[in-house]
Amino acid sequence: xxxxxxxxxxxxxxxxxxxxxxxxxxxxxxxxxxxxxxxxxxxxxxxxxxxxxxxxxxxxxxxxxxxxxxxxxxxxxxxxxxxxxxxxxxxxxxxxxxxxxxxxxxxxxxxxxxxxxxxxxxxxxxxxxxxxxxxxxxxxxxxxxxxxxxxxxxxxxxxxxxxxxxxxxxxxxxxxxxxxxxxxxxxxxxxxxxxxxxxxxxxxxxxxxxxxxxxxxxxxxxxxxxxxxxxxxxxxxxxxxxxxxxxxxxxx
Numbered sequence: 001x002x003x004x005x006x007x008x009x010x011x012x013x014x015x016x017x018x019x020x021x022x023x024x025x026x027x028x029x030x031x032x033x034x035x036x037x038x039x040x041x042x043x044x045x046x047x048x049x050x051x052x053x054x055x056x057x058x059x060x061x062x063x064x065x066x067x068x069x070x071x072x073x074x075x076x077x078x079x080x081x082x083x084x085x086x087x088x089x090x091x092x093x094x095x096x097x098x099x100x101x102x103x104x105x106x107x108x109x110x111x112x113x114x115x116x117x118x119x120x121x122x123x124x125x126x127x128x129x130x131x132x133x134x135x136x137x138x139x140x141x142x143x144x145x146x147x148x149x150x151x152x153x154x155x156x157x158x159x160x161x162x163x164x165x166x167x168x169x170x171x172x173x174x175x176x177x178x179x180x181x182x183x184x185x186x187x188x189x190x191x192x193x194x195x196x197x198x199x200x201x202x203x204x205x206x207x208x209x210x211x212x213x214x215x216x217x218x219x220x221x222x223x224x225x226x227x228x229x230x231x232x233x234x235x236x237x238x239x240x241x242x243x244x245x246x247x248x249x250x251x252x
Contacts, residue, residue, distance in 0.1 A: 025215050025217075026222065028213045028215055032208075035200075035205035036205050038113050038200060039203075039204065039205040039223075042113070042114060042200050043192075043201040043230075045114070046122060046201060050123050051183055057128075058132075058134035058135040061132070062142060064076035066142065079132065088190060089196065091125055092193060092194065096118075096121040096122075096125065099121075100120070100121040100124075105117045114200070115199075125194075126190065129190075130183060130187060137176050137180065141172035141175045142168055142172045145171045145172050149167050150168055177241070181241070184234070188231055189231065202223050203223060205219075206222070
């Protein structure tokens with residue numbers, strides 16, 4: 001506790017003479033630092049859950065896109081076209097004020113700071129948007145598997161679905177893992193749009209601090225630094241995984 005107080009005093013002395021419009025005026029940290037810590041937790045939870053929820057509908061959409069039935073293929077294509085061709089902000093507004101305006105979710109906090117009345121619509125909007133992109137990732141991964149794999153599976157007596165499930169999909173998933181990881185990184189950034197509906201993620205914390213302290217730029221500079229510290233190492237880790245997977249393929 002004493003160490004924390006010493007750090008707080010040091011920060012006050014370091015930044016007390018800076019103007020409120022300065023880029024590195026972090027005098028708000030001792031009082032409002034918890035906003036950014038909770039914002040990190042909220043952002044990561046929101047991003048990971050959204051991508052995980054997007055995977056199953058995305059796989060279904062990808063298989064529908066590969067169907068020979070025109071109606072099924074058209075429905076999937078229309079869904080992907082709509083969600084990829086309209087802004088995420090518009091989709092969030094429609095889902096939050098439209099769908100969840102009619103379906104009332106009781107306001108209840110989990111972990112002390114996550115309001116499910118806002119969290120659930122935000123997750124749904126991000127997951128529906130992400131599923132359109134992940135579906136194309138799955139489709140590309142499936143098409144990248146050599147057609148001979150399917151033919152070999154069918155020659156062993158497997159049905160089309162069994163060939164897809166047992167032979168094609170395991171190879172496709174290996175191919176698309178780096179792209180799925182990249183989608184998580186993208187979702188971390190896109191989740192900032194949920195601050196518009198009052199979700200207490202990083203951007204909401206920055207806007208709240210800026211409004212309360214009249215320190216106009218530094219909260220957003222801090223948020224940019226936090227996003228960079230999350231996404232840059234994650235991107236480098238994904239690149240390392242991709243290189244490792246390519247070495248394994250060459251070895252084969």
